[in-house]
Amino acid sequence: MKKFVIGAVSALSLMTSAAIAQDYPTKEIQGIIQWGAGGSTDTVMRAVTPHAEDVLGGTVVMQNMTGGVGAIALNHVANEDADGYKLLMGAENPLLYKVMGLGDKDYSDFVPINILARGTAILVANNDAPFDDYAGMMAYIAENPGELRIGSTGPGGLPSVVTAMIETVEGELDVISIPYDGDGPALTALQGGAIDVMPAVLGASIEAIKAGNMKPLAIMDTTANEYLPGVPAVTDFNEGFATYLPWGPFFGVFVKQGTDEAIVSKLQGAYAEAATNQDFVDLMASRGFTLMNISGDEAQSFLTKWQQGTSWLLQDAGLTKASPEEFGIARPGE
C-alpha cells in the first residue's frame, strides 16, 4: 500500500511536471541582462532572443540590470523561484566572483541553457607606438622599463587575464597599468594616446583597426582570426601561450538550478535553434565573435574548464582575493 501511494504520488508529480512543461510558457518570461544597454552582452541577447521567442511561442521581456560586475543581476535571478520564468543573460564574469571576492554565487547555482558565442582577445596599440608587433612590444618593454602604459578594466576583466597570461609565459612585465571603466572608454583613450597598448576583445576594436586608427599587435589565440587575416597569432611569437589558449569572454543564457528538466530542455531547444538563425550568425561574424551554440554537458564542461584555467592564472599572478582551492576549483590538469 505504502509503495503504491509513493508510486502514485511520484507518478502524479511526474504528470504535473510534464503538464507544466507542456504548457510552458504560460506567462511572460523575464530575461535579466547582466550588462548595460548597447554593450556586447546586450547586443547578443537582444539579437538572439526574438528568434528563441518564435520557437517557444511566448514572450521574453528583457531588462538590463547592471552593477557589481553583473553580481546584482545574478543574485536577483538566484533569489527568484526556479520556475523557468527568469532567465539570466550573462557573460563570463560570474565564474570569477568567488576568487575575486565579489560574491558567493556563480554559474554553479545555474543550469546553462546555451553558451552562444565566445570572443577572441587581441592586443592593439596606438598608431604612434614605437613598435608594430608583439615581439617589438616585448623588446620595447625590456629596453624602457616602467614606461609602457597598458590599459586595464580592473581585476578580473579581460585585460587583467591577458596581462596575467603574458606575465606567466614571459615573466614579470615592468609596465604602467591604467584602469578604465570598460574596453570602450579604454580604446577611446588608446586612440587619443593616453595609453599605448590595450588587450581588448576583437569585436570592440575590429572597425577601428580596419580604418587604420589603431594597430593590431597579435591575436591572443593559437591561429590567426578569419575576420582579421594577416594579424599573427600570439603563439607565432611564443609557443608558451598554447597552454592557455584558446581563451575568451563568452555569452550565455542560464536558469536557476532546480528548474524542471522538461522546461530546461524546452528552453535549450529554443535557443539552440535561434542561434542558427542567419541574422544572428551574421551579427556574430560582424562583431568578430565565434559562434558556439552549446548546451548540456558540453556547456557545463566548457564552464568548468574556463573557471579552472582563468582562476588559477589570476591566482598565480597574485590578483585574486581568495584562492580557487577554497572553493574546490581544481588546478587545470589535476
Added chain:
Amino acid sequence: MDAFLAFFTIFTHLELLLLVGLGTFAGVYVGAIPGLSVTMAVSILISFTFSWDVLPAISLMIGIYMGGVYGGSRTAILLNIPGAPSAIATALDGYPMAQRGEAGEAIGTTTVMSFFGGLIGIGVLALLAPFVSDFALKFQPRDYMLLAVLGILLVGSLSSGSLIKGIFAGAFGIAIGAVGMDPLTFTERFTFDIPLMRGGINFIAVMIGMFGVSEALMQLHHVNKDAVRQQINRIVPSFGTIKKYLPLSLQTSSLGVIIGALPGTGGDIAALMAYDHAKRVTKNPERPFGEGAMEGLVAPETANNAAVGGAFIPMMTLGIPGDAVTAIMIGALFIHGLNPGPMLMIEKPDMFWFIVGALVCANFFMLLFGLTGIKLFTKIVEMPRAVLIPLILLLSIVGAYAVNNSITDVYWMLGFGVIGYMMRHYGYPLGPVILGVILSRLLDDNWRRAIISEREDLGRFFHGIFTSPLSLVLFMAVVLIFVSQTPLWTKFRKKESS
C-alpha cells in the same frame, strides 16, 4: 553628393516623418517626468524596434532623444523639479519666473532658444564633425580631471547665499558619488559590507528625492495659499528678445557642442557650465540670477540641446559614444546590421546624412510641440496644492522605481527627499549636491588615471600640464576662476576701478 541627398530622405517619406514627430512628442513628455529618462526610453525602443528596418527605428530614437533633452526643462520651470539632470540649471531661474506668473514666457523663450542651440549642434555635426572628434580625442585623463575641477568651481555660482554651505553641499554630493564598488580596483567604498550598496547610490534617485520630494514637502507649508495665476499671452518671444540673447546663445551652444562631443561628459555638465558662463559674462541682467534672469534660462537650454549634436560627432566619425544615449544607439546600429565605427562615414555616408536630416527634423518638431502644449502645461501649476503635492510624490516614486525597477531606489529617493527638505530649511543649496554627484567619478577616476600614468610623480604630472597646450589652457582657466572668487581679487578690482 549622392550621399548628401539622404539628408532629404526624412522629409520625403511620410512614414519616417511621422515617426520622428511621434518620437519627439513622446520625448517631450518622457523627458518632463523625473525618472523617466531618454536613456531608458531608447533602450526600451531597441527591443521594440528590433524587427523594423533601420531607418524607421533610428528616426523614432532620434525624435525621442531630441524631445527628451528639451522636455526636462518643463517640470524644472513649472514645479522646480528638473525632469532630467541636464535641466537642473534651468530650474534655478525658470522656477522663480513661474512664481511670478511668467511660466508661459519662460517656456516659450526656452523652446525657441533650445531650437537654436539644437541647430548649432547639428550644424557643427554636419560641417565640422571630423575636426571636433580629433579635438575631443586629444583630451587626456589629466584634461578630464581639470575639466572636473572647473566644474567643481561652479559651486560658487550655484549657491546663492552662503558659500560655505555651498561647499558643504558639493562635498556631500562628491561623497554620495563615491559610494559603491570602485570600478577601477573593485575596492568597496562606504558600502558597510551590504551587498546592495555595491552598485552605489543611483544618482537619478538622489536627484528625484532632492528636488521632487523635498519640493512637495516644502509646498506643504503653504498648502492653503492660492496658486500663482499664469499669464499665457506672451509665449513666442519677440524677434528683439531673440536678437538680444543671440550672442550669449552662440557662446553657450559652442560650449554645449564640445562638452557633448567629449566621450565621458554630456548635456548635464554642459548646461551647468553654460549657466556659470552666463552669470560671468552678463554684466547687467534685468533681474539678478536666481530670481528669474532670462539669461540663466537661455544658457543651459541652448547648451544641453547643442550637446545632442555634439554627442553624435564621435559616434558617427569613430563609433565612440558621446553619451549614454548614443552608446545605446551604437548597439542599435549593430543589431540592424550596420557597423558603427570609423568606416561608417566612408562606407555608408548616406547614413550620416540621414541622421543629420532626422535631427533637423526632430528639432523642428520640438519647436512645434514645445510652443503648442504650453497652455495645458501651465494649468499644472495653477492646480490646487492639495492635488499637486500628492501628484508630485506619486511621480517621484514611479520615477525612482522605473530607473532600475528596484524598490531600493525608492527608499534612497525618499531618504534624500527628507535630507533635501532639511537642507532647504537651513539654507543649504541643493544644486551643488547634484553637481558633486555628477562630477565625483569624473574627478576621481581621471585624477587616478593621470597620476598613475605619471608613475605617481607630482613633478611629472605638472610637467605634463605645462607642456600640453590644452592642459595649460584648462589649468589657467581653473586658476583664473578660483582667484576671481577670492576676496583678495574683489579688493584689487575695487581699487582698480576707483
